[in-house]
Amino acid sequence: MNSSKPVNHPKSMNSKNQISFIGCGNMAAAIIHGLIAQGMSPSHIQASNRSPEKLTQIKASTNILTTTDNYQAAEFADILLLAVKPQILPQVCEQLKSIDLSNKLIISIAAGITTDKILELLEQTVAVIRAMPNTPATISEGATGLFANQQTSQSQKRTAESIFTAIGQVEWVEQESLIDVVTAIAGSAPAYVFLFIQAMVEQAVKDGLDEKCARNLATQAVLGASKLAQMKSSETLQDLRQAVTSPAGTTAAAIASFEQNEFSNIIKKAVSAATNRGKELGEQA
């Protein structure tokens, strides 16, 4: 199965690293495309999926190895990326628990399932990293939070980081509970931003702008403002806002309306609701 050709790998993945994806839906496909774009050899990547249709698609676009046998995929690799829905994870772990996983790194992107729960399901004490990516990962603009359990080595952490750097930006958290906060401000955040843009577009259309024009302008404004905030990271967000808010100007009128309607509180409450729901789902898992 190994290629005899020399292979390039993303930074911090050694040339022997082989990765298997258990579950090959949207998120797995995004990461696979990211790894291939970073120069990882398709012969070092395997994907396993319940139904063969998604495997046919990913094989056609990347030439990675594919199988419908999770056990075989897990045996192939030293990195196992569990990318099934949370409710499917117990059944997948049941299939994998007879494999000696002591030299493998398990990475789970299943929302709400703790590293301890994964160890319990696998009936082994092994290296597990939880990752919380988001859908912009599909266009290499993801924001991923990572947490590693005690069994994970520094080199395994670097490996995980380089996998998710292939699809965007990465931040580590030191406490597992903070993954719920990551979910609230990154995993779920694209939906908040779509809602914000939708409201701007709807009002612009009501005020006479053509919908396509409104959507192009509003999405570019959000993209540009986000990039500006990233590039000018030494300036506070408040300073950046003040720089576009002339006294008694149009922006000032909008900000005054936001403040009157407690916009900041609405956002804070929504983020808190998402964090709390993440905790609840984790407790139920």
Ligand SMILES: NC(=O)c1ccc[n+]([C@@H]2O[C@H](COP(=O)([O-])OP(=O)(O)OC[C@H]3O[C@@H](n4cnc5c(N)ncnc54)[C@H](OP(=O)(O)O)[C@@H]3O)[C@@H](O)[C@H]2O)c1
């Ligand atoms: N999408 C997001 O924004 C996001 C963000 C962060 C984390 N996540 C997490 O990422 C995970 C995957 O999400 P997704 O959006 O990629 O979901 P998805 O597109 O539904 O992918 C899940 C895949 O798992 C496959 N599958 C189901 N049962 C299986 C089994 N027993 N063995 C092997 N494969 C199996 C499904 O195959 P079939 O098509 O045959 O059913 C499907 O292709 C979830 O746990 C989710 O919580 C998602």
